[in-house]
Amino acid sequence: MLFNIFLYILAVAALLYSFRRDRQKTKKALKMAWNSFLNMLPAMLGIIGLIGVILALVPPEVIAGLFGSNSPFGILLISLAGAVTLIPAFIAFPLAASLLQAGAGLTAVAIFITTLLMVGIVTAPLEVSFFGRKFTLWRNALGFALALVISALMGVILQ
Amino acid sequence: MKTVKKYALFILVAAVDIFLRWHYPAKGVVAIKSSMDYLEEMLLFIPPIFVLVGLLDVWVPRQIVERNVGPESGARGVALSILVATAAAGPLYVGFPVAAALLKKGCRLANAVIFLGTWATVKIPMLMMEIKFMGLPFSLLRLALTLPAVIGTGYLLEMILGSKRTEAVKEHR
Structure with missing residues (x-):
């Protein structure tokens, strides 16, 4: 939240400064911002909708179920789940922490987090x-x- | 027709939402509510980022980008790319237009990839959440292993695409 406020202050300050220096350029910048927003909007709405569907159809309990076995196949499945799903960090980290507490292997949880962050099939x-x-x-x-x-x-070092 | 194609994913997802809402009301509610919550989050930080990208485009001369993160910027360029990306907010796909704008201004390809990689894996607001839930050893170790991986990816991708310049990206569209 604090970060958002900082971002807004920065943007507003930069905008005001720019406006005082050159109105035409500032207009152009705002038009550009608006155009790139419009350009990204369809894909963004699609992705956001998809996140909702994924969270509803593959609830955290189902993902948790993948962590039952520590077989290579189970690990592969977890890495694919991490790569394919797009779960916001504020859901993923609490989920990962609860998985660890429930006895899931550290390597498995780390694979889920790293693939989630480093691979984006949906995007x-x-x-x-x-x-x-x-x-x-x-x-x-x-x-x-x-x-x-x-x-x-991480599994080798932390376990 | 073009508009329909652009919105294809959204239309599909909306159809699934309606279907769920109809046949599995509980799941439908979760799907729509999660999307709405996330949309709210997104709309909160998208305006400042896009405004800043617009301002960057009209005000920052090509030479400045080129000098700081261009093909000859070396280790300093890498460090700068990482530093700026850690201050990012929002999911990776918000970073796409930012990296694209930098590439257009003469940013080195490896640095743009490093910027995206850092944005995805070690932005500070996310890191703070990770530390809170996963603990300091887990987070720091992941950070220490991820940064070299991200830097390596940048240079490897440059080798694969065969150029330090934006053209490499454009050619392979």
């Missing part, structure tokens, strides 16, 4: 529209591989 179409297909594919593929490495290391 890939939007990423493609900004940076192209090859960029998106490789950025996410590298993210997935590195997420597995990072969580394996």
